[in-house]
Amino acid sequence: MSAQPIIADVVTNQPAIAPVAQGPTGAEILIDALTYEGVDTIFGYPGGAVLHIYDELWRARDRITHYLVRHEQGAVHMAEGYARASGRVGVVLVTSGPGATNAVTGIANAYMDSTPIVVITGQVPKHLIGTDAFQEVDTVGITRPCVKHNYLVREASDIAGVVREAFHLARSGRPGPVVIDIPKDVTAARTSYSRLDHVGFPFSTGAPPIDRTSVQQALDAVVSAKRPVLYVGGGIANSGADESLRSFAETFRLPVAPTLMGLGGFPSAHPLSLGMLGMHGTYAANMAVAQSDLLIAVGVRFDDRVTGKLATFAPHARVIHIDIDPANIGKNVAPSLSIAADARQALSELLVLGREQDEQKLHQSINARELWWEQIRAWQQSQPLRFTGSPNQIKPQTVIAELQRLTNGEAIITTDVGQHQMWVAQFYPFKRPRQLITSGGLGTMGFGLPAAVGAQLASPNQPVFAVVGDGGFQMTNQELATAVQYDLPVKILIMNNGYLGMVRQWQEMFYDRAYSEVDISVAPDFVKLAEAFGALGLRAERPNELHDVLAAAVAHRGVVVVDVHVSKEENVFPIVPAGANSSDMILQSDGV
Amino acid sequence: MRHTLSIIVADQPGELSRIVGLFSARGFNIETISVGETLDPRWSRVTIVTRGDDRTIEQIVKQCERLARVREVHDVTTRPHIEREMALITVEASAGAARQEVLSLVNVFRAKVVDISHSQLIVEASGNKEKVDTFIELLRPIGITDITRTGHIAINRLATVEERNGDEYLLRQGRES
Numbered sequence: 181m182s183a184q185p186i187i188a189d190v191v192t193n194q195p196a197i198a199p200v201a202q203g204p205t206g207a208e209i210l211i212d213a214l215t216y217e218g219v220d221t222i223f224g225y226p227g228g229a230v231l232h233i234y235d236e237l238w239r240a241r242d243r244i245t246h247y248l249v250r251h252e253q254g255a256v257h258m259a260e261g262y263a264r265a266s267g268r269v270g271v272v273l274v275t276s277g278p279g280a281t282n283a284v285t286g287i288a289n290a291y292m293d294s295t296p297i298v299v300i301t302g303q304v305p306k307h308l309i310g311t312d313a314f315q316e317v318d319t320v321g322i323t324r325p326c327v328k329h330n331y332l333v334r335e336a337s338d339i340a341g342v343v344r345e346a347f348h349l350a351r352s353g354r355p356g357p358v359v360i361d362i363p364k365d366v367t368a369a370r371t372s373y374s375r376l377d378h379v380g381f382p383f384s385t386g387a388p389p390i391d392r393t394s395v396q397q398a399l400d401a402v403v404s405a406k407r408p409v410l411y412v413g414g415g416i417a418n419s420g421a422d423e424s425l426r427s428f429a430e431t432f433r434l435p436v437a438p439t440l441m442g443l444g445g446f447p448s449a450h451p452l453s454l455g456m457l458g459m460h461g462t463y464a465a466n467m468a469v470a471q472s473d474l475l476i477a478v479g480v481r482f483d484d485r486v487t488g489k490l491a492t493f494a495p496h497a498r499v500i501h502i503d504i505d506p507a508n509i510g511k512n513v514a515p516s517l518s519i520a521a522d523a524r525q526a527l528s529e530l531l532v533l534g535r536e537q538d539e540q541k542l543h544q545s546i547n548a549r550e551l552w553w554e555q556i557r558a559w560q561q562s563q564p565l566r567f568t569g570s571p572n573q574i575k576p577q578t579v580i581a582e583l584q585r586l587t588n589g590e591a592i593i594t595t596d597v598g599q600h601q602m603w604v605a606q607f608y609p610f611k612r613p614r615q616l617i618t619s620g621g622l623g624t625m626g627f628g629l630p631a632a633v634g635a636q637l638a639s640p641n642q643p644v645f646a647v648v649g650d651g652g653f654q655m656t657n658q659e660l661a662t663a664v665q666y667d668l669p670v671k672i673l674i675m676n677n678g679y680l681g682m683v684r685q686w687q688e689m690f691y692d693r694a695y696s697e698v699d700i701s702v703a704p705d706f707v708k709l710a711e712a713f714g715a716l717g718l719r720a721e722r723p724n725e726l727h728d729v730l731a732a733a734v735a736h737r738g739v740v741v742v743d744v745h746v747s748k749e750e751n752v753f754p755i756v757p758a759g760a761n762s763s764d765m766i767l768q769s770d771g772v
Numbered sequence: 773m774r775h776t777l778s779i780i781v782a783d784q785p786g787e788l789s790r791i792v793g794l795f796s797a798r799g800f801n802i803e804t805i806s807v808g809e810t811l812d813p814r815w816s817r818v819t820i821v822t823r824g825d826d827r828t829i830e831q832i833v834k835q836c837e838r839l840a841r842v843r844e845v846h847d848v849t850t851r852p853h854i855e856r857e858m859a860l861i862t863v864e865a866s867a868g869a870a871r872q873e874v875l876s877l878v879n880v881f882r883a884k885v886v887d888i889s890h891s892q893l894i895v896e897a898s899g900n901k902e903k904v905d906t907f908i909e910l911l912r913p914i915g916i917t918d919i920t921r922t923g924h925i926a927i928n929r930l931a932t933v934e935e936r937n938g939d940e941y942l943l944r945q946g947r948e949s
């Protein structure tokens with residue numbers, strides 16, 4: 181078995197070049213290398229080990245805008261929000277020791293959700309490494325399991341090459357985080373440097389061609405399938421495959437079930453969309469997969485929140501798995517056919533070949549699926565997403581529906597993790613990729629607000645809403661100061677239920693209602709908190725206030741925090757209990 | 773099944789721990805591991821003996837291939853190959869019958885005595901796993917006080933040899949006596 185080397189020749193390992201007294205410093209080279217990569221935005225927090233770099237940033241402030249966060253986790257989530265909204269690489273700069281450890285949650289989050297970021301961490305001077313020096317931590321060791329790659333830069337002369345490769349790695353293939361750890365003395369050392377150092381890296385850019393026979397076989401399977409389902413994930417947005425996906429689904433009239441990360445990769449309101457798949461997915465999506473005879477999985481990794489019990493996931497289906505990461509293929513589910521490739525490339529090749537199909541055969545194949553569509557429509561009609569309204573309590577689902585109306589379904593939405601996140605996924609019909617920015621793989625509470633700040637920077641003309649929990653908001657709410665300082669007019673919508681709601685729901689359903697440590701009703705007054713930060717604070721407590729309050733938030737030019745008091749013990753339905761068959765959904769509470 | 777993976781990785785600080793970390797993080801096991809320079813000193817060869825069904829091994833190979841500094845990963849076991857391991861064994865063997873017994877085993881296994889004292893011998897043995905295991909088992913009743921084993925190294929057989937001797941099974945057993 182021979183691997184496709186990602187990088188064949190970047191192995192330098194040359195003898196250390198003695199630092200020359202002339203030439204730019206490591207910090208200068210770093211800034212120039214970042215500029216060369218097109219970086220104009222950095223999220224960061226200074227400290228001793230990165231002082232030389234911050235000094236250089238000061239000089240470069242007309243070219244690179246540094247956003248001073250209030251916690252390093254916030255910096256990484258901002259970079260993620262920025263990257264997810266724009267498709268560019270997000271950049272973070274933090275100091276050694278606690279700066280680096282605070283960033284780890286964000287790095288792990290980016291790793292799980294395949295988000296391209298480069299995180300530059302300061303390190304103690306080389307001669308102190310290994311001595312338990314002040315603010316020393318083995319950053320490369322700590323981050324190793326949650327990065328695509330990381331570096332400890334030993335020579336200033338290596339910086340240009342490392343930066344170049346780091347950006348390449350972050351955005352190529354399956355994107356992800358890359359960490360560059362730079363000892364302080366390396367940023368001060370002078371060395372010879374030329375812009376030419378950046379060019380001529382032998383990165384393989386063009387994707388390898390896709391094996392034609394697999395594409396043909398996949399197509400044959402699609403044409404002959406009676407009960408096919410397209411199961412699509414974050415790979416759609418990452419590869420820009422949304423249009424190919426849409427044409428492909430429309431050409432063959434295939435039902436599409438996106439994962440949480442796939443939402444927006446296919447328009448939720450499209451007649452071919454079944455809605456989200458998985459633990460809190462729609463009845464129709466989960467039933468369709470359970471009964472399908474062909475599952476075309478594109479840009480997904482068969483996460484347990486999607487599959488439930490693996491042994492009974494899509495038990496009757498042949499599986500075609502298309503993913504850019506060969507290691508995803510066969511990891512959880514052994515497909516009968518696989519294409520390790522970029523989703524857009526694979527889908528467009530399928531489409532090209534599909535269009536060469538005999539018209540009549542195509543029609544036959546589509547007609548043969550009439551029964552399947554009838555079955556799907558029946559599922560959709562019998563068990564749509566639903567909730568019980570209330571005259572005196574604000575139902576969280578109505579908040580999302582109202583937000584959708586007020587923003588015309590166009591807003592960029594970020595979320596924290598919990599019940600509110602699932603209601604966003606269920607009730608905000610996303611139209612385009614990169615519109616929903618959520619923490620899928622790691623499930624990081626506190627992601628929403630900083631991610632919104634980053635997304636707002638990347639998309640200055642779009643309304644950006646962070647829909648957060650009262651729990652998660654309190655994990656990163658200090659980033660309100662960042663939003664206010666840089667006048668990034670994000671709207672934070674707190675779905676305030678006084679509980680760690682998702683945990684409470686599990687305790688209610690699976691632990692005999694023993695509400696162990698989930699009551700967070702002792703909380704700050706979020707309106708006053710907003711005001712303390714210099715933002716506008718609004719509150720809605722009764723259903724008849726909701727519309728006006730949300731409308732006021734949408735209309736306000738600056739940062740807004742909306743404290744929406746929602747019904748406290750609402751549950752997210754449907755729910756597939758962890759590890760259960762995905763067709764064994766609980767559709768609603770016993771009582772209702 | 774036991775598989776021997778040969779991983780070519782850049783000879784840079786930290787790269788070995790990346791591979792080892794990947795094994796532990798993903799719950800793969802390492803039976804033996806050995807590392808050494810390749811023909812090109814910028815690259816090292818890491819030889820790892822692991823166990824798993826075909827799907828697990830495929831996952832291990834793919835996960836290793838994802839590492840940026842890994843150039844290639846081979847499952848040596850899928851083709852005819854030669855495996856070798858070396859052991860240094862300290863045996864209780866005072867002059868007399870015990871020592872004679874050890875020396876005759878050393879002879880049979882084409883091992884070597886590399887150190888000697890009044891009461892002990894250090895013996896060097898090499899061969900495939902089965903041979904080294906058997907040698908150790910036979911020495912054990914005489915009294916082993918210490919063992920150091922290198923872990924496996926492996927290499928695929930030359931193609932011509934493969935063509936000449938179609939019988940893969942025989943080749944797989946190696947050519948040990």
Ligand SMILES: Cc1ncc(C[n+]2csc(CCOP(=O)(O)OP(=O)(O)O)c2C)c(N)n1
Binds near residue numbers: 598600649
């Ligand atoms: C950092 C972190 N800690 C713990 C959890 C476990 N967890 C998942 S959802 C949840 C409750 C979230 O509460 P809240 O933010 O109020 O959102 P709600 O579910 O009430 O909408 C918790 C504690 C997590 N996902 N992330």
Ligand SMILES: [Mg+2]
Binds near residue numbers: 650675
């Ligand atoms: Mg809550």
